[in-house]
Amino acid sequence: MNNPVVDKSAALPKWERIKIINSPRVRLLLFGLIIFYLVVTALTLEVDWGRIANGLPRAGKMFTGMIPPDMSRLELMFSGILESVQMALAASLFGMILAVPIGICAASNLVPRPVYLAGRSIIILTRTFHEIIIAIFFVKIFGFGPLAGVLTLIVAGTSFIAKMVAEDIENMPPGHLEAIRATGASFPKLLLYCVAPQILPRYLGVSIYRLDANIRHSTVVGIVGAGGIGQTLAATFSRYDYDFSCTILIAIISLVFLGEIFSSWIRSYLR
Amino acid sequence: MSALPLAGLTLNRNTERYRALKSLPTMLELQNLSKAYPNGTKALDNVCFTVDQPQVLAIIGPSGAGKSTLIRCINRLVEPTSGRALLHGTDVCTLNKSGLRKIRRRIGMIFQEYNLVERLTVMENVLSGRLGYVGFWTAYRRKYPAKDIRAAFELLERVGLAGTHNSRADALSGGQRQRVGIARAVIQAPDLLLVDEPTASLDPKTSRQIMRILVELAHERNTPTLINIHDVSLAHMFSDRMIGLCEGKIVFDGPSNQITPEVLTRIYGEEDWSTTIKKENQEESTPASETSAGNKDLRGEAATG
Amino acid sequence: MTQTEHQKTYPDIWKKFTPGQTLLRYFFYMLAVLIAVWALSDLDITWFYFLDAHKQIADMTVRMWPPDLSFITNLTTPLIETIHIATLGTAGSVIIAFPLAFLAAKNTTYNALTWFIGRLILVTSRSVNTVVWGLLFVAIFGPGPVAGIWAIAFRSIGFVGKLISEAIEEIDPGVVDAMEATGASRLQVLMVGILPQVMPVIVGTTVYRWDINIRESTVLGFVGAGGIGILLYSSINQFLWREVTLTLIAIFCIVILSELLSAMIRNKIS
Secondary structure (H helix, E strand, O other): OOOOOOOHHHHOOOOOOOOOOOOHHHHHHHHHHHHHHHHHHHHHOOOOHHHHHHHHHHHHHHHHHHOOOOOOOHHHHHHHHHHHHHHHHHHHHHHHHHHHHHHHHOOOOOOOHHHHHHHHHHHHHHHHOOHHHHHHHHHHHHOOOHHHHHHHHHHHHHHHHHHHHHHHHHOOOHHHHHHHHHOOOOHHHHHHHHHHHHHHHHHHHHHHHHHHHHHHHHOOHHHHOOOOHHHHHHHHHHOOOHHHHHHHHHHHHHHHHHHHHHHHHHHHHHO | OOHHHHHHHHHHHHHHHHHHHHOOOOOEEEEEEEEEOOOOOEEEEEEEEEEOOOOEEEEEOOOOOOHHHHHHHHOOOOOOOEEEEEEOOEEHHHOOHHHHHHHHHOEEEEOOOOOOOOOOEHHHHHHHHHOOOOOHHHHHHOOOOHHHHHHHHHHHHHOOOOOOOOOEHHHOOHHHHHHHHHHHHHOOOOOEEEEEOOOOOOOHHHHHHHHHHHHHHHHHOOOOEEEEOOOHHHHHHHOOEEEEEEOOEEEEEEEHHHOOHHHHHHHHOOOOOHHHHHHHHHHHHHHHHHHHHHOHHHHHHHHHO | OOHHHHOOOOOOOOOOOOHHHHHHHHHHHHHHHHHHHHHHHHOOOOHHHHOOHHHHHHHHHHHHOOOOHHHHHHHHHHHHHHHHHHHHHHHHHHHHHHHHHHHHOOOOOOOHHHHHHHHHHHHHHHHOOHHHHHHHHHHHHOOOHHHHHHHHHHHHHHHHHHHHHHHHHOOOHHHHHHHHHOOOOHHHHHHHHHHHHHHHHHHHHHHHHHHHHHHHHOOHHHHOOOOHHHHHHHHHHOOOHHHHHHHHHHHHHHHHHHHHHHHHHHHHHO
């Protein structure tokens, strides 16, 4: 028997109760620590209990103020919603396009080390900061309005899609790249015949998902003045105009919901 | 019957090609080729050999002997540390990027894991062998020259995949995928075929079919072929010449029928090899009847030529 | 037998797509471009701002560098508060999401109505952005971290609840059946049959959401809901750009660290 005997017992997983931490002592200790931490932080937070106590009646007042929702200014609401949707659509397309080169640059198995490091840094930097922080900077540079919002969503969307693209490329079997390289194909043709077919389905899926995410985010960048329905919403809150806030919130929830349905419908179609 | 005229067609083109190839000094020459990996392991140690006629050359040796590194050094998927690899007199090792791409067009490669682009059709996979010859937009629009498309259809029929050109590569079985892999390498009209463990992922019967197609195509087209193979009996059965590799060094180089238990001991180490050879000899008689169908092409070639 | 008689001709044209498919493809490309053009042109964009954008960027860069290191003393407390908001918010959301997840899972809910209610709550929670929740809770509780904690919790309920309910729907029904056959009570089935199976998902989701929440809680201050965002917002409004730089570096550090920590824990679980 020269043939290597395959150890079947190693291939079959042994059944056991799933435990995250094996030692029960450590587990108890960890639980204790977490609870202790939560209690301590809850107690040390600077909280004005008097205001909290007033909170409940105030919440009651607010909710009664919200009902019935103010339907007299629907036109204003719809223009805000439309602006949000337009921002999301434009940003999604640009994000999709920009994400491809950046994603390729951030794939370690495809590009030289310096390019890879540059690509990765761009993705990490833009991913770390919340959309609203990015939005503030664009508002400072380009002034108030939807342009800052669109640019924010482009940056955030690009970095999100680029990360997925880079991961997808890195997960490719190395032999596929070897095979196309061995035919004497240049780098662009390698992208065309090896990378593109591999990443295309997930790239489209992620892009559609991002459209949905952009719709969600386009409703908040307005809070710092970057256009969209968020700007209208923030204004109603600062004016205690709660019945109109309620209308806008209902509109946002429906919009996000529709966006989600649309995105999952397209993604199921793509598959 | 359809195989007969095809073979005649191929021969005509190839006799011309053969004459052209014969006028050149050596087809492939490796001079002191060495490769040391960064972690210190010496995968190749002063490998020298010459291929001066279109022949099927099997490289055998234990796992980790450097077989895979050897053939990858020839088209520089792995960069050799030192030495020269001359393809028709051109040193592959000193070429710049575009020179390397040009020489890679002339070297076909076939892989153990097929390495097809799974989401593309069979036809696109075969045509990807011509990528080095066409422009970017041609490749993008899939508008390959008519002669490439004709050659692709012809090759697909030749490897037994007629009619599958619009299937996606991931819908094929292992044996079929390897046939596509062969077609992709051969459509390059290569001066040299590098084959890396073509049968290691296939069952014994499919392995033989694949080896037979490979060897027949190599002979028909007078293409020198280097095959890495760990299956000694398959190597013995299908190759003209064998090179034994052990720890990065060549320990045997000679006609396949000169393989003896002593040689195998030198390559693989101490083991009772006499039974393996005996088994081989038994096996050698069986394929004769099996091949008769496959050999039709070759005989047809002889008749028309 | 002459050769020409035998010569089989092979097609020399091959197209991947039929003309119709090609047309359809280009139609979709055109549609995408048209939508983008329509959206951009309809938006109220002052393209004029692009003209001096590079000057603005250069100006801002000059003013932002070097970071004002003396500001670091003001940063520590809000940074810790930011982490606290994220942690307490996540903890709160798990406590609320846990029963909701059972309500929203098809195999543990009571009837279609309870299932629908569970789903509706989860969807609503997810549809409203953390910052919008922040606006609401600031209006209720006044500015401060408590509003932030509630905002984080309310946004996370939908996320955590959805993932847990999906995990519940995917459990091995055999274990539950076997337990019910022995006459175990509903609570016993829950504790012994279901909980151990979904525990890794609960822990993994919680840790994952916690790391997202760190990032979210850095901006809650913009609407007054506590954390480092308050400081960042006031520095920006006072044009103290060198303070802004340091604050951004601090935010970068905690977000990256929390991401690493969360990835490490999740790796250990799976």
